Amino acid sequence: MKTVITYGTFDLFHIGHLRLLKRLKSLGDKLIVAVSTDEFNEGKGKKTIIPYAQRAEIVENIGCVDLVIPETSWEQKIVDVQKYNVDIFAIGEDWFGKFDFLKEYCDVVYLERTQGISSTQLKQTLKTFSISKEEIFKAFEILEQLKSELE
């Protein structure tokens, strides 16, 4: 029985998150996912759209996930690895080398990310949808002006 653990925010859950979790499960038999709390994310300078309780519930209901725990500090990883008898710590390559200190306690694996999708990118896209009425009126004004200059 091989136990795998990972950590993440999983905000606006997308295909990149799903493919990572499925690849993680294929490394072992039991997959534990530590989902970052809103308070911990503030410490990371990360503002999430979906609150912790909902992000944890979504991850908990992903078929390949066996256990969800809260991630509340950077220091908890060594404690978690020992507490849950973890064999493999794995995370996306955007964290390459950052958790090598865990090699003393378990295997450490960095997995390729899914290209072309990220929560940050989704947030940017959402922002463009939320253009205010004032901004639209402003844009019209400028267009009218251009039109009159062209006539």
Ligand code: C2G
């Ligand atoms: N990911 C991926 N492909 C993407 C986007 C994300 O494989 N297109 C992976 C990331 O590499 C990470 C996981 O999905 O392993 C979760 O990503 P985030 O929610 O952005 O997690 P992050 O905020 O980086 O939290 O203590 C470590 C931190 O909690 C990691």
